[in-house]
Amino acid sequence: RRNSPVCHAAFRQFYMASVRDKDSRDVALNAAKPGITTTAIDDLVIDFLVSKGAYPSGINYMGFPRAVCMSVNECVVHGIPDTRPLQAGDIVNMDVTCYLDGVYGDTSDMAIVGGETDTQGMKLVNASHRALEAAIRACRPGQPFNAIAKAVVQVAREERFTVNPQFCGHFIGTEMHLLPNILHTPEHGDMDEPMQVGQVFTIEPVLCEGVGWSRQWNDGWTYVTVDNGRAAQCEHMVNITPTGAEILTKRPGAVGCDEGREV
Template sequence: MQHRFPASRHLQASLRQRNHPRNSSSSSSTSAAAVEDDEDAEIATFGAYSVILPSEPFVFGVSHITPRAVPTHIPRPPYVASLPLSKQLPGEDHRPFNGDPYSGDGRLSLGSSAERRLRNAASLAKKTLDYAGTLVKVGVTTDAIDAAVHEYIISHSAYPSPLLYSGFPKSCCTSVNNVIVHGIPDERPLEDGDIVNIDITIYLDGFHGDTSRMFLVGDVDEAGRDLVDATSEALDAGISVCGPGVKFREIGSVIHELAARRGYSVSSEFTGHGIGEVFHRPPWVLHHRNFEPEIMQPGHCFTIEPCLIQGSNPRGWIFPDGWTASTENCARSAQKEHMVLITEDGADVLTR
């Protein structure tokens, strides 16, 4: 959630219509036209799906969206508890923020109560995501999914971590088709052929649990199914290299290699992250080839969450809401996420 994209070509991308002939008044071939021809040929292989565009392109930010209420007895993460009273949910009690979120090396003591609480949070995140998946059907809105997820989380005395995180107005993220990450649940009904990522994070007993995966809506075409399958394989490849003494960059190397072999690009704008008592903190986990020197050590807990994109263009742009990240050329994107804990002799996947 730290990155912002330039909106370099989003207007022409949003106006491009598949299967429409090029205007007969186009100029003679130039190198620029040849590049555009190549791009159009690539886009033609992306399959059949609805492109997600801003529903309110002239409304900026999310201040017009009312957050859902959370019972006051449920503990809040520090980024909510430290908000001014005017920015908190109705009935919220103000508590000061304590501590530097980036202090220490991000490792927890294995076998401690902290590990137990972390595992419990991860387990609830996984159960919540499983529940969310049962709601995915043609005609259901992502806002309805968010409402149900919100109630499920608070019924387990947990807090939906995305809610009010840097102002995010909903309790989960729902990213459909060409949306890479951070899609805000809304009133658009899911359509036959959509692919949707649901990203769940919960805060329970002082620890965050974070996981996401893709869901197919109705009859998804072969190109969409292949993208989702490749993304799952990419995550598994990244997990497979994890262990004490391994450089974090190995994760990006194997994910990049698999994506390229399958004909996809990898977003370099969004990373995995350390997680525990803090939602996002080091170590940052890059999903593309990189030269980062950090080494995995016992007690490190982090997410791996690659975003694969159809075609060769991994770039994107941010909607006017300030959150929703779409691919630049409206290609479909898929993401899958697990939490990984490094142990003395290997790695445990906490959200599987």
């Protein structure tokens, strides 16, 4: 189903859902220490969301068995939490969704377990954040949606990484995934439809070492790179305003695209 600009009265619901979602994301990020399992982090997120009156909407979404998608190193997206302890240097994407007062929140970011990894891994993580920031800066009323993909690919090329073309962002509201999809690679669809004030959607590019394509495991969810290169992804919900884009899932005190200012 296609989404449409949100009326002013509904924005409080969006703000509250996005606040709960980004707070639960930060619970997951802060818990990512050497030795903890992703299942244990998943349990922490569930407990936090329930304590705040929100529903962890990843649970059983299209059959997903847990609440949070946790993608480690070469896992591109949709990693299922398990009992393997995290190790120092792992790059872990935490993709958290919630449902509150009739609308959904959706955001993700990466934790570097132990606080540091190798030079190439740090470069990959930083490039992923830069790509998301550039994409958000490209958003404004009247701007075609394909400006997002062009901004992402430009950063990836500058940093000598690839953009996975198989996964995309999406409009969001009373359903988790609404059309149109938000593409991150221009060659896989030229969206020249202009952005409008009040539209709310996610931007969530995946940057990879190597060729950038992925294959699915037999669990029906987990996607890993075909060449075992690592992947890095971060995601924000944005609201198109008269002057740019407002980040709904901002992190207080963060820099760059996480500052939450209109860009």
